Amino acid sequence: MDRKLLQTTAQRLNVYDEAILKKSEEFIRLYQTKALVKTLDDQAKTVLCLDLAAQLIGSSFDKSVALALCGLKRSAYQNSLNNLEKILGLDKPLTISDGCIQLGCTAIKEDAEDILQKYKQIDHKVKDMDHPQYVAVAIYLACKAKKVSIDKTRLALLSRLKPSQWRELVASFENLGLSKKATRQKNKEINKMEEEYMIETDDQEAKNKQEQEEEEDYEIWKNRILKEAYKELKQRGQTIDSVK
The missing domain is CATH 1.10.472.10 (Cyclin-like)
Known part of the structure; x- marks a missing residue:
C-alpha cells in the first residue's frame, strides 16, 4: 500500500485525524485481499476508504473535494462507495x-x-x-x-x-x-398552546372583572360616606339656627 499517497490525499481533504488514517489503511488492505475485480484506481480507492473511515469515526468529510480527486460524477462516486462497503462488509442496514x-x-x-x-x-x-x-x-x-x-x-x-x-x-x-x-403531532402542540393561551386569557379576564367589582364597591362606599357627611352637616346647620 502507498502510504505517501494516503497522507497526501488526506491532507488535500483536510483529514489529519490519525484514527481515520489508520482505519483507511485497514480498509485499503482489506480491499486488496477481498476484491475479486479491482475496478478502482489507487487515487479513487484511497479517497473512498478515507470517506468510509471518516463516516465510521463520525468526522466531517469534504465530498466536493473527494469528487474532484476521484474524477467521478456524484452518482458514480456513491455507487463505488456502496460497492466498497459491501466488499469490506460494512453495508449494515441504515437506521x-x-x-x-x-x-x-x-x-x-x-x-x-x-x-x-x-x-x-x-x-x-x-x-x-x-x-x-x-x-x-x-x-x-x-x-x-x-x-x-x-x-x-x-x-x-x-x-x-x-x-x-x-x-x-x-x-x-x-x-x-x-x-x-x-403533522398531527405538530397540530397537537399548537392546540396545547392555544388551550394555554385561552386559560391565561380567562384568568386575566377574571382578574379584570374582580378589579372592576372592587372599584365599583369603592364607589358605592364613597357615595355612602359623602351622603352621611352631608346629612350630618345639614343637621349641624339646623342646630345652630335654632340656638340663634
Whole structure:
C-alpha cells in the first residue's frame, strides 16, 4: 500500500485525524485481499476508504473535494462507495438514528421512526426493508412536516435512488397518509398552546372583572360616606339656627 499517497490525499481533504488514517489503511488492505475485480484506481480507492473511515469515526468529510480527486460524477462516486462497503462488509442496514445523525436532524427522530413503522405495517408488498430508501423517505417526511431543513443532495445520496424512483416512493408514503403523522403531532402542540393561551386569557379576564367589582364597591362606599357627611352637616346647620 502507498502510504505517501494516503497522507497526501488526506491532507488535500483536510483529514489529519490519525484514527481515520489508520482505519483507511485497514480498509485499503482489506480491499486488496477481498476484491475479486479491482475496478478502482489507487487515487479513487484511497479517497473512498478515507470517506468510509471518516463516516465510521463520525468526522466531517469534504465530498466536493473527494469528487474532484476521484474524477467521478456524484452518482458514480456513491455507487463505488456502496460497492466498497459491501466488499469490506460494512453495508449494515441504515437506521433512522444513523440517518438523522448524518443529516443533522435528530430532533425529528421519533416522528421518522413512527412513520417508518406505520409504513411497514400497512404496505406488505415491501421486499427489502434493509434498503436505505425507506429510512430516507421517513426522515424526509418528518422534516417536511416539522419544517426542518436538511441537505437534499445528501438525502438523495443516502436513499440510493434515482429522482424518478424517489418521487414514486415518496408518493407511496403520502398515499398511505403517512406524511400526516408528524403533522398531527405538530397540530397537537399548537392546540396545547392555544388551550394555554385561552386559560391565561380567562384568568386575566377574571382578574379584570374582580378589579372592576372592587372599584365599583369603592364607589358605592364613597357615595355612602359623602351622603352621611352631608346629612350630618345639614343637621349641624339646623342646630345652630335654632340656638340663634
